[in-house]
Amino acid sequence: MRIYHIVWVTHNSRISERMITYRVKRGEPLLLTSDEEVEITEFIRDIVVENGYVVLAYNICRDHVHLILVCEEEKRDFIVGHIKGKATHLFKKVHDIETTFHLWGQKYNYTEIRDNTQLFNTIQYIRYNRRKHNLPPNPRLRAIVLQMLKSIEDLELL
Secondary structure, three states: OEEEEEEEEEOOOOOOHHHHHOOOOOOOOOOOOHHHHHHHHHHHHHHHHHHOOEEEEEEEOOOEEEEEEEEOHHHHHHHHHHHHHHHHHHHHHHOOOOOOOOOEOOOOEEEEEOOHHHHHHHHHHHHOHHHHOOOOOOOHHHHHHHHHEOOHHHOOOO
């Protein structure tokens, strides 16, 4: 088992090197409202809990998501793809969207967390990420997020 800091963005909210290289035209960036942040976090919580995924930290910040995921290296891509894909499916279903719709950017970034200090610092970074981006607190998120998180004490990994 490994510990990863995972980040993915909403559709069109960032420009990648590939987009620049191939001169891909970027559309309007998808920026989530406070209500959409709550709704998507509820979807993600349900996916995490139903599938027994191990998440130690989570935050959603208008145009991106941060989480700490504990999993086997070979399962990481599947788990992240499953969370992103199912959350998009549920969002489209709730909003009765039948056309092509992209909630998330195509890729995601990850950093492996290798020690307790890095883990602690990353949890703090995720916890306070809204403040870093000058976003107001979204108090409705706290209870939902707590329902999906495992504590570090639950793990015998480090």
